[in-house]
Amino acid sequence: MSRIFVTGGSGRLGRSVVAGLAEAGHMVISVDRDAIPAEQLPAGAEQYAADLLAPGEAERLIRETAPDAVIHLAAIAVPFSAPEDVIFSTNTRLAYAVVSAATDAGVPRIVTASSPTALGYGSPAGWLPPSFPLDEQTPPKPWNAYALSKLIAEQTVQMFAAAQGNKIRYAAFRPCYVISPEEWEGALTQQGHTVRERLQNPALSAPALFNYVDARDVADFLDVLLDKMDAIPNGEVFFVGAKDALATAPLAGLFPRFLPGSGPLTENLTGTRPAFSIDKARELLGWEPKRTWRTELTPPFEGEDTAAEEETEQAALNDEIPSGLVPAGATKETP
């Protein structure tokens, strides 16, 4: 059991992180400007209401609570939800204040939340990556203050890692569009639509490139990350997403409709395959998301699901090919 200090613990993602880590047996210290309602605070968690931008506040709370790990989630989490300069200064100052206070206090493991938006998709000037699926090698090209502030949060932990060496372990993670448990049952998601509406109308999910992740899977990811941080390179960045796309049709067909020029790049996004690869988290940490919209949506989606059908057809086809006939270099795996 560890003592884990979580900033932004009252937020959309933070509530599931606090609950998931407490359930995994950790002592969780949630710090947020807004309190979690007392009846929702899980056993094994305590909370402090504080403005982490107030001078000395992050340092005081981290020293007083003496955690084994810090997970920094507090931020303005929605692009353009405040003036650009306010988003930039709030998020970058928060990341610096929390990561530097944790470093000064000698906390051995420090993690910060970034965002897939750091890649720069959605730019009004146009955006195309070198290839799909997107992964941690895809060059980031942020085009707004939120995305830039998240890239700087990543670079903040990397700067401290460069200064500290392996005395202190740092990491950053880019959660895909977070779906919290109540949102599977119809509560509005971050952009103001239900999950079902995002599935029924691909234009709603296209701006996030059809990415998503269950907030409880992010909590599981963080539990695994904290456990493995000593054994992986310092300052790593991870995408954290579902194993499939938030879409009922294969992305190979959807992308050309919503991202001009992406057709030749996205032909490999067949079946239920998502646009973002989580292979790095799988390979370095052994983490695997457990939940998908097909298992969590309540009541289940009853419309046409051509992505799942295509996946099943491909799997059947692969099973039919005798192993001797598989062309050199090809695999029988379905994506």
Ligand SMILES: NC(=O)c1ccc[n+]([C@@H]2O[C@H](COP(=O)([O-])OP(=O)(O)OC[C@H]3O[C@@H](n4cnc5c(N)ncnc54)[C@H](O)[C@@H]3O)[C@@H](O)[C@H]2O)c1
């Ligand atoms: N929700 C998503 O889809 C998503 C996707 C990618 C990245 N992220 C990142 O994950 C993190 C959590 O996102 P979320 O959706 O839970 O956001 P949220 O807005 O629901 O929660 C953020 C929390 O931070 C707190 N906070 C903000 N400023 C603070 C301050 N000065 N002092 C103390 N607390 C403060 C807020 O009160 C809030 O509870 C953020 O860093 C966000 O950028 C979220």
